[in-house]
Amino acid sequence: MIRHHPEEALLLDYASGAADEGLALIVATHLCFCPACHQTVIMAEAMGGALLDAAAPMRGDALALALARLDDAAPVAASVPSRDGTPSPLRSLLGGDLSGVRWRAMGPKLGFFNLFRRGQTRVRLLRGLPGADTGSHSHHGCEYTLVLQGGFTDETGSYGPGDFAVATPDVVHNPIADPGEPCINLAVTTAPLKFGALIPRIAARLFGF
Ligand SMILES: [Zn+2]
Numbered sequence: 591m592i593r594h595h596p597e598e599a600l601l602l603d604y605a606s607g608a609a610d611e612g613l614a615l616i617v618a619t620h621l622c623f624c625p626a627c628h629q630t631v632i633m634a635e636a637m638g639g640a641l642l643d644a645a646a647p648m649r650g651d652a653l654a655l656a657l658a659r660l661d662d663a664a665p666v667a668a669s670v671p672s673r674d675g676t677p678s679p680l681r682s683l684l685g686g687d688l689s690g691v692r693w694r695a696m697g698p699k700l701g702f703f704n705l706f707r708r709g710q711t712r713v714r715l716l717r718g719l720p721g722a723d724t725g726s727h728s729h730h731g732c733e734y735t736l737v738l739q740g741g742f743t744d745e746t747g748s749y750g751p752g753d754f755a756v757a758t759p760d761v762v763h764n765p766i767a768d769p770g771e772p773c774i775n776l777a778v779t780t781a782p783l784k785f786g787a788l789i790p791r792i793a794a795r796l797f798g799f
């Protein structure tokens with residue numbers, strides 16, 4: 591069961607096309623796990639379309655039209671299945687499944703794979719074996735994390751598949767991968783991370799975090 595969702599403002603940005611590429615990817619991937627947020631986005635899109643229609647020549651039946659369009663909204667689309675359950679937005683970006691990713695090692699238990707970068711925003715996959723510890727850090731910008739497989743725990747709670755975490759610049763945390771299968775996350779950072787200890791600080795610089 592998904593316990594942590596993107597906030598509504600982010601879902602509305604996504605629905606209106608205002609979210610940038612990295613955030614759009616992480617929200618679209620969350621929607622593959624979460625029928626509730628998917629429904630919110632479908633309703634927001636329908637409402638946005640109806641408002642645009644209604645705004646052109648303002649008609650007395652604009653509200654009725656908007657409501658009718660909501661009734662017509664498509665049911666939650668099933669995500670396209672892959673061999674290992676890789677969500678379809680990631681699958682189209684990777685050109686394959688998560689099980690085929692060539693991880694770049696960052697220590698004995700941590701790996702990463704860069705998906706793309708736009709300005710200061712970096713979009714990556716992160717993989718931690720059970721007990722992997724990313725080191726205590728805070729953020730210059732925001733860090734958005736979506737769990738794809740396994741789970742992790744930090745000072746703000748526990749996160750499993752489909753859960754969405756946001757760390758704002760005031761948050762200092764130290765995520766640790768849960769026991770069981772490896773934890774694989776999709777991570778979007780809007781600025782470099784700030785590590786407290788020296789070794790993680792050097793590693794972060796070397797690996798471009
Ligand atoms: Zn959700």
